[in-house]
Amino acid sequence: MKQQLDSIDRQLLALLQQDAETPLAVLAEAVHLSTTPCWRRVQRLRERGYITRQVALVDRQRVNLGVTVFVSVRTNQHRADWLERFRATVATIPEVVEFYRMAGEVDYLLRVVVPDIQAYDSVYQRLIRGVDLSDVSSSFAMEEIKFTTAVPLDYAD
Template sequence: MDTIDRKIISMLQDDAETPISVIAETVSLSVTPCWRRIQKLKEAGVIRKQVALCDATKLNVGVTVFISIRTSQHSQAWLDKFAQHVKDIPEVVEFYRMSGDVDYLIRAVVPDIAAYDRVYKRLIKISDIYDVSSSFAMEQLKYSTALPVDYAP
């Protein structure tokens, strides 16, 4: 991956609808070679998907909840079952297995506390969970879907 690819990726992360002609001009390429580079980045899996980013407040899911889960179960079978059920909860937008004191961290978006309570009840029905702790975001100070490109090989 060279400097031109990094510039292309940065532009597409900023706005995936940027016309190829604009990208090509910015990175000093003609349209066809620029288009080919984008296709190669897609084929290589560098560009996984192009999506629409929606406003959570306008979709009435403006409350962000970080849910920390601890369990005494650490078998693959337990993880497989737990992960599948968590992935089926539409309010869950991020889900991580962690190191340290917390086993799993979930980011969910909901309209209010009552909706979060329904998510919580779904979580505790899934499997044996030792502890569930939730924190509500008071204010979003930074949010980005753009990944840094300077580390790309």
């Protein structure tokens, strides 16, 4: 039986999405619980898979990765072996931070972070050496207007 999230669970998830290092006492106070029941709820959220991991978000500018490139890929290859080769190729390229199979005009979309255009060209060369692609189109982000790792919780069961 699927257990649903209540308003306290949603509040905890919202707070933890903002700062996963929020002390338990602060979380408990914010959701009007004592620390032990609050701790149990957070543990339950982990056990049930609502919290999958905790990470540190690194400032891309500080580590010289100020250029974001969205790479649209179209292919005429739709075989499982080709897709596995493509996945394996992308897995070896750390500059690719997101990778999606799409519906519509584009088959795959990648988000790449690099210091400059020359570094992107190196990524592009590694990509095309790994698999046959019909069309690769690159769009360079001019300005990051919104970036968040927090997901909306209004739809959660």
